[in-house]
Amino acid sequence: xxxxxTKLSTAAKELYDQGLYRKALDQYxxxxxxxxxxxxxxxxxxxxxxxxxEYGEAKLYFERALVFDPSNTDALHxxxxxxxxxxxxxxEPSQELMEWLSELFRGTLPExxxxxxxxxxxxxxxxxxxxxxxxxxxxxxxxxxTTSLIGIVLLSVGAIxxxxxxxxxVVEPNSYxxxxxxAGGKRIILLSEGSSGKIIRVQGGWSxxxxxxxxxxxxxxxxxxxxxxxxxxx
Amino acid sequence: xxxxxxxxMLLVCALLWCTLSFGQKSEINASSSRxxxxxxxxxxxxxxxxxxxxxxxxxxxxxxxxxxxxxxxQQTQFINGSRSFSKKMSFDIVATKKGVFNLATATMLVKxxxxxxxxxxxxVKAEALRENTSTKKSKASFEVEILxxxxxxxxxxxxxxxxxxxxxxxxxxxxxxxxxxxxxxxQQQLDFKQTSKRESxxxxxxxxxxxxxxxxxxNKPGTLKGQSLQISAxxxxxxxxxxxxxxxxNNFVAKVATGKIPSVIIKPLPSPKPEDYSGGIGDLNxxxxxxxxxxxxxxxxxxxxxxxxxxxxxTLSVPHLVEPQGFDVYDPKFNENIRxxxxxxxxxxxxxxLLVPQFKGTFILPEMTWVYFNTSKERYETITAxxxxxxxxxxxxxxxxxxxxxxxxxxxxxxxxxxxxIRYLQQGEHVSDQAYDLKSWSWTVVGLMLLGWxxxxxxxxxxxxxxxxxxxxxxxxxxxxxxxxxxxxxGIMLNSxxxxxxxxxxxxxxxxxEEITQLLGDAHGLAVHQLIERCQxxxxxxxxxxxxxxxxxxxxxxxxNI
Numbered sequence: 001x002x003x004x005x006t007k008l009s010t011a012a013k014e015l016y017d018q019g020l021y022r023k024a025l026d027q028y029x030x031x032x033x034x035x036x037x038x039x040x041x042x043x044x045x046x047x048x049x050x051x052x053x054e055y056g057e058a059k060l061y062f063e064r065a066l067v068f069d070p071s072n073t074d075a076l077h078x079x080x081x082x083x084x085x086x087x088x089x090x091x092e093p094s095q096e097l098m099e100w101l102s103e104l105f106r107g108t109l110p111e112x113x114x115x116x117x118x119x120x121x122x123x124x125x126x127x128x129x130x131x132x133x134x135x136x137x138x139x140x141x142x143x144x145x146t147t148s149l150i151g152i153v154l155l156s157v158g159a160i161x162x163x164x165x166x167x168x169x170v171v172e173p174n175s176y177x178x179x180x181x182x183a184g185g186k187r188i189i190l191l192s193e194g195s196s197g198k199i200i201r202v203q204g205g206w207s208x209x210x211x212x213x214x215x216x217x218x219x220x221x222x223x224x225x226x227x228x229x230x231x232x233x234x
Numbered sequence: 235x236x237x238x239x240x241x242x243m244l245l246v247c248a249l250l251w252c253t254l255s256f257g258q259k260s261e262i263n264a265s266s267s268r269x270x271x272x273x274x275x276x277x278x279x280x281x282x283x284x285x286x287x288x289x290x291x292x293x294x295x296x297x298x299x300x301x302x303x304x305x306x307x308q309q310t311q312f313i314n315g316s317r318s319f320s321k322k323m324s325f326d327i328v329a330t331k332k333g334v335f336n337l338a339t340a341t342m343l344v345k346x347x348x349x350x351x352x353x354x355x356x357x358v359k360a361e362a363l364r365e366n367t368s369t370k371k372s373k374a375s376f377e378v379e380i381l382x383x384x385x386x387x388x389x390x391x392x393x394x395x396x397x398x399x400x401x402x403x404x405x406x407x408x409x410x411x412x413x414x415x416x417x418x419x420x421q422q423q424l425d426f427k428q429t430s431k432r433e434s435x436x437x438x439x440x441x442x443x444x445x446x447x448x449x450x451x452x453n454k455p456g457t458l459k460g461q462s463l464q465i466s467a468x469x470x471x472x473x474x475x476x477x478x479x480x481x482x483x484n485n486f487v488a489k490v491a492t493g494k495i496p497s498v499i500i501k502p503l504p505s506p507k508p509e510d511y512s513g514g515i516g517d518l519n520x521x522x523x524x525x526x527x528x529x530x531x532x533x534x535x536x537x538x539x540x541x542x543x544x545x546x547x548x549t550l551s552v553p554h555l556v557e558p559q560g561f562d563v564y565d566p567k568f569n570e571n572i573r574x575x576x577x578x579x580x581x582x583x584x585x586x587x588l589l590v591p592q593f594k595g596t597f598i599l600p601e602m603t604w605v606y607f608n609t610s611k612e613r614y615e616t617i618t619a620x621x622x623x624x625x626x627x628x629x630x631x632x633x634x635x636x637x638x639x640x641x642x643x644x645x646x647x648x649x650x651x652x653x654x655x656i657r658y659l660q661q662g663e664h665v666s667d668q669a670y671d672l673k674s675w676s677w678t679v680v681g682l683m684l685l686g687w688x689x690x691x692x693x694x695x696x697x698x699x700x701x702x703x704x705x706x707x708x709x710x711x712x713x714x715x716x717x718x719x720x721x722x723x724x725g726i727m728l729n730s731x732x733x734x735x736x737x738x739x740x741x742x743x744x745x746x747x748e749e750i751t752q753l754l755g756d757a758h759g760l761a762v763h764q765l766i767e768r769c770q771x772x773x774x775x776x777x778x779x780x781x782x783x784x785x786x787x788x789x790x791x792x793x794x795n796i
Contacts, residue, residue: 005664013659031664040662050656074657081656115672122679129686141690148683155676 005031012044021051039069046078055082056171056193063227067163070107087192091212093167102160111161118154121147166199168209168226175224177217181206189217199226262290262340262351270357273329276301276466276488280324281340281351288349290323293338297358299411301326301466301488326488328411328466329358375403375469378493380414383576386499389455390515390546391609392578393498394424397446397463399491402438405467406486408445414461414495418454420548422574423447449574451546455502462494503607508614512553514606516545516578520553522602522619531591531626535561537599540584545606547572547579553604554585558624560597561589591626599624708733709793716786723782724773727789731766734796754796762792 012027025048031041046061059082065075095103105114128144131137170191177189181203189211191197197209200216207224210216261283268277281290292304303325311318329335337354376399383394399408414421426447433442452458468486475483503515518541525536541552547570557563566585573580599622608615708730715723732742740749745766751759765788772785 009661009664013661016659036664038662038664040660041664044659047656047659072660074660078656081654112672115676119672119676119679122683126679126682126686129683129690133686133689133692144686148687151679151683155680158672158676 001034005034005036008034009041016044016048016051019051021048024048025052037068039065039067039072039075041065042068043072043075043078046075050078050082054171054193055085056169057225058082059086059194059196060169060171060225060227063167063169067106067165067228068110070103082194086194088195090191090195092196093198093210093212096166098160099165102163105157105161106163109161111158111163114154114158114161118151118156118158120151121154122151125151163228165227167196168199168207168224170195170219170223171225172223175219177209177219178206179217181208181218183220185218189215191219197224262342262349264337264340264351264354266337266354266356269355270359271329272359273332274464274490274492276326276328276490277356278324278326279337279354280322282320282322283342283349284318284320285342285344285349286319286321288342288344291341291343292323292325293340295325295327295337297331297333297335298327298329298337298356299464301328301409301411301490302407302468303327326466328488328490329356330412332358332360334358375489376401376405376467376491378463378465378491380463380493380495382496382498384498385496386501387452388501388515388607388609388612389452389503390549390607391451392516392544392546393450393452393458394576395448395450395495396444397448399443399445399465399467400435401441401443402435404470405489406470407466407468408443409466410446410463411466411490412462412464414448414463416450416452416458416461418452418456419458420451420453422449422451422579424449424574424576447576449576449578451548451579452500453549455500458498458500459495462492464490464492466490504613508605508616510603511605511607511614512550514541514545514550514604515609516543516606517608517610518543518545518550518606520602520604520606520617520619524599524622524624527622528625528627529591531594534591535589535624537587537589538584539566539587539602540582541604542582542584544578544580545609547581547583550583550606552583552585553602555587556600556602558589558597558599560593560595560626561591561624564588564590589624591624594626597624597626598622704737705734705793709790712789712793713786716782719782722773724769724785727785728766728769728773731762731769731796734793738796758792758795761788762796765789765792 008027008031012024012031015021015024015027025045028041028045028048032045042061042065046058046065049055049058049061059079062075062079062082065072066079069075105111125144125147128139128147132139132141132144170193172193174190174192175195176187177191178185179188180186191211195211197211197216197219199207200210201208202221205221206218207221208216209219209224262285263282265280265282266277267279268275271277279295281292283290303323305322305324307322309320309322323340334355334357337356339353340351342349379398379400381396381398383396384391387393395414397410397413424447426444428443428445430441430443433440435442450458466488469489470484470486473483473485477483521538521540521542523538523540527535529535537555539552539555541547541550552568555563555566564587566587569582569584569586571581572583601621602619603616604619605614605616607613712723712727712730714720715726720726732745735745735750735753736742738753740753745763747760747763750763753759754762765785768785768788
């Protein structure tokens, strides 16, 4: 499996170097469908979309790359590069406290590391407790209590690090925002490719999305993609 | 006398009145040789007056065009002592439109008075209905035609129009009345010397007179048609009279001929146009010239960017320099040399830049490309000026002369971004996300931790087995001491007994007979207590003891039951 993924990755890079960006993208998509999700992969997909001048999709993938590594400087640079070329002068939606904490923790250590370290500390606590109970040697109860507490905190940080992002991006050339969740509603906003918003509610193929300046409107869900988790808005 | 004087006065007044009345009859008379004419059929309009002073002010002949004229004449006659004067001004004109038109009146300012002519009504029909014999005779005396160098051209591709008169008879005063006036076309008269040749045209010998050449560059696709060239000439025709010597006399009559331009298709440039297409059309070349590639710091480089060849120089622009880093680039000087020839617009346009090095080093003059449409090959062509390396050596530029103590230049080069682009692909090991299930693992260890705390509340049982090994250790210690006849063997035995009692909850100071019998029973307790006493005695008086072997045997027997 790993060999297959490496082969696909190498082929994708070669295709990219030859300027065959669509074919390179297909290879990268195949890696995604194999269950791989990491910052390099999403970053490379974003690059393919930039070369294909599909800036909405490109922005989406650079944002996804940053979900896995908020300190990926290449992804940050390319995201700035795209934002300069987007049509809409729109404020990015603000981050909620938990999203900010999540990004902060992920930026410090990957989610998996928090979880693994926390689990090992808890396992150590469990062993200490067994020893305390079954050994003649006396162990102060404060020691397993402290390690249990540290383990719980680390696991909680790991859980918070798990990205749950409500930000989504327009991936079509443009998207009309309606006052009501059907095409007969009044058109109140027109957003261009690459504009971002925050999902408030999803209802039958329509999503109520708030944009950075505080306005909100119903948009056709298929014209938007959520950054992470990456399932289609329904 | 008074009566005579009155009669003279009346006579003078009568004469004065007559003079004034006669003066008021001064007028301008307008007359036309024809009142019904055909299109392009010349006719003569004459204005005459008997007024000797003043100048005619001729009207603008709206819807008509002057073929020749004005012809002026004056006549003074003395008949029976009376003087008469007349002045005439004539024009040969042709109608340019069908319809009925009133020719505007001519005026003349005479002694502060404005004299005005009568108006003439002229009916213009499509073709001439009646022609006099002389006109008929001159009907096919000359023709005019426009020859085009190509039948179809691309937008921006030059086309040459040749104006040719075909003269069957002797003509004079050849004049262009109307020339083609195209929309969305650049038209330029070419330097051209009139040429003529004799040829047979329609079984008649004719003189072909090429009298003008125009260069036409269309700006929009479509068809070049409909426009015509109209010329007039005076054609010699017999007057039917003979002169004093009996020779036939000729008259020259005005004649107009019209030639239409053949249809020329103007094709749009092929699509799709390259993104960086410059707008150049023709047979062109793009040149970037450097006066030198290696330069001293205090010298400069002259760089020329030039478009040369044949093409649409009137609309194309020379690309600006992609500036190299490390040089001051001054505003360019523009040079141009363009000639309009039969092959099109030839010459060059160029920008001349002066590059002054700022710093020592090797600098790249970036590659430049220029895309134009080649009309002969009918395709877009890209000309590339490849990247050059410019080396600044020796005699350091003034800006870097000043250095600090560390030899670092005081004036630093401002580092500007040449261009902006995204960054390259990242390489890394891709790991499948499905390999781990951290969530269930985390819950498992949390459960274990809770289990560990749960175990703590289970009551702890007394475990005796834990002291067994120590008991054996103590027994072995005692036996070893006795076997090796250790000098403190009785003390070791006593300590072992006391430690054992300590484990069983009897402190050293409490090893009384009562305590021991309470723990071990009367008989066994008494025996143990005696063993302790014997050990104490043997420790302080070894000679008084009954013997090591017996004591050890007794110890071993009792030890197993303690």
